[in-house]
Amino acid sequence: MKNENVIEVENLTKAFGAFKAVNAISFEVKKGEIFGFLGANGAGKTTAIKMLIGISHPTSGKAKVVDFDVYTQPEAIKRNIGYMSQRFALYDDLTVQENINFFGGIYGLSRKAIRQKSKDSLVELGMHEISSKLVGSLPLGWKQKLSFSVALLHEPKIVFLDEPTGGVDPITRRQFWEMIYKAADQGTTIFVTTHYMDEAEYCDRVSIMVEGKIEALDTPKNLKQQFKVASMNEVFLKLARNIE
Amino acid sequence: MGISLSNIDKSYKKQIAVRNITFDVNPGELFGLIGPDGAGKTTIFRILTTLLLPDNGKATVAGLDIIKDYKAIRNSVGYMPGRFSLYQDLTVEENLNFFATIFGTTIAENYDLIKDIYEQIAPFKDRRAGKLSGGMKQKLALSCALIHKPKVLFLDEPTTGVDPVSRKEFWEMLKRLQKRGITILVSTPYMDEAALCDRIALIQDGEILAIDMPQAVVNKFPKDIYNVKADNMYKLIQTLQRYEHTYSVFPFGEFVHYTDKRVIFKTAELQQHLESSGLNGITIAPTHADIEDAFMELAKK
Known part of the structure; x- marks a missing residue:
């Protein structure tokens, strides 16, 4: 992890009428960091992510993602990040290979680059023998691993993962995290949301949003010390419970 | 009913x-x-x-x-x-x-x-x-x-x-x-x-x-389980996956759950292996299996 910020957020706010879905949040994320972005349903995570990936205009505050301003350069942001949502977003009616070709094309990769990249990804995923299978026929966990590889095709500086492992079996969930570790090890910044609190422990730092605000932000170790508990699950329960 | x-x-x-x-x-x-x-x-x-x-x-x-x-x-x-x-x-x-x-x-x-x-x-x-x-x-x-x-x-x-x-x-x-x-x-x-x-x-x-x-x-989990930790989790997982005596290795929160193939397993030996692989801040301690360990073991068969 390098001492170089790839996300800088200051007092970022999104209001819908009088309601502040995101209320003046501030934080930085470093290059190669695995940053966990947690919060209860309705805490404002998705609204915040939408602003960071350049698809929602903030009401006020500042945010820079990969050196680009969220107000003035949202298109540049989109080209420099990867995004994977909790809902599987590949095409079920295309084969594994066709999906890779398609998204490689969308990201503007050359044919040669796509060929090389897809070869590497398929070997890493252990999917080279099933590259001509329809994606719709694969188990969810495989789809999610493929989806992550596709989000990395254009070598983005940051990947946003929105609940990537929901409903995935425990073995594949862990294989997925090994892929995350590997990408982070190679310098890709990972911005991830999850409802699995054991996964929060895998993050370098974790922020917890409660009702539009960031109520805690630190390493899992420090958060556990701060709240005097043994697990991130308890940290989460304590924080979200106190606000009522 | x-x-x-x-x-x-x-x-x-x-x-x-x-x-x-x-x-x-x-x-x-x-x-x-x-x-x-x-x-x-x-x-x-x-x-x-x-x-x-x-x-x-x-x-x-x-x-x-x-x-x-x-x-x-x-x-x-x-x-x-x-x-x-x-x-x-x-x-x-x-x-x-x-x-x-x-x-x-x-x-x-x-x-x-x-x-x-x-x-x-x-x-x-x-x-x-x-x-x-x-x-x-x-x-x-x-x-x-x-x-x-x-x-x-x-x-x-x-x-x-x-x-x-x-x-x-x-x-x-x-x-x-x-x-x-x-x-x-x-x-x-x-x-x-x-x-x-x-x-x-x-x-x-x-x-x-x-x-x-x-x-x-x-x-019913059949093995002794150990919590292993090091300063670089990714490298730790990779090192353990390549270790000849490894039976299973899975990340679990801040630790890796490790089981060994051998009947008699000495933690000092694993510690030494991890150190010689360049890992620092190593801790190895016995722990209990949880439901995911059990599920993964059963799913393997």
Whole structure:
């Protein structure tokens, strides 16, 4: 992890009428960091992510993602990040290979680059023998691993993962995290949301949003010390419970 | 008045959904069907709620046969499907009224059963169901599934995608319902919720891996487990995966769960191996298996 910020957020706010879905949040994320972005349903995570990936205009505050301003350069942001949502977003009616070709094309990769990249990804995923299978026929966990590889095709500086492992079996969930570790090890910044609190422990730092605000932000170790508990699950329960 | 399945098979065309499913849920029991997406949980629910015919096998719900007595079953069970399936254009109160009327009852008649759940959403009773938050939808769906005072309650992944706080509250509601004598079959992909059930069936790829009390499933884990930690998790996992004596290695929160192939395993030896591989800040300590360890071990076979 390098001492170089790839996300800088200051007092970022999104209001819908009088309601502040995101209320003046501030934080930085470093290059190669695995940053966990947690919060209860309705805490404002998705609204915040939408602003960071350049698809929602903030009401006020500042945010820079990969050196680009969220107000003035949202298109540049989109080209420099990867995004994977909790809902599987590949095409079920295309084969594994066709999906890779398609998204490689969308990201503007050359044919040669796509060929090389897809070869590497398929070997890493252990999917080279099933590259001509329809994606719709694969188990969810495989789809999610493929989806992550596709989000990395254009070598983005940051990947946003929105609940990537929901409903995935425990073995594949862990294989997925090994892929995350590997990408982070190679310098890709990972911005991830999850409802699995054991996964929060895998993050370098974790922020917890409660009702539009960031109520805690630190390493899992420090958060556990701060709240005097043994697990991130308890940290989460304590924080979200106190606000009522 | 429980649930009984014996040798249930179901395929969709050539795709096997569930195979040879046999288990019993005792009257008044809170029974968990634990497994990932695609394991076959929803198929089992649809068969038991008489929405789908099995290819083979027999099943009864509250003493009623799922084929012969399907109409009687529909009157005596509550079903909360995985997808929100209330009327989005009706208000909260209209939905509840609708389901009460369908079952020939009134909200007033069984209000005490749903009181502590419905009270939480009552302030929004004039809001359309489609405009509710996820947590409120879930509470309304549960209220609708209970309004006719069912003997058996089926809940298909009620907590999927729900944050840990709301999940905890939901399970507290289930425990209170169980005390009212309702038999509950609930499915979840969150393995940590297994511990909250009286008994569980672990299921993967359409087959049951184990049926027992949650602690008993965990106790059957055949190996000694160690918590291993180092300053570089990714390198630690890679090093352990290549280590010749490794039986299994899986990340678990801040640690890696490690099991060794050998009968006699010395932690000092592993420590030395990790140090010589360039890892720092190593700790190795015995720990207990948890439900995910058990699931992964069973799923391997």
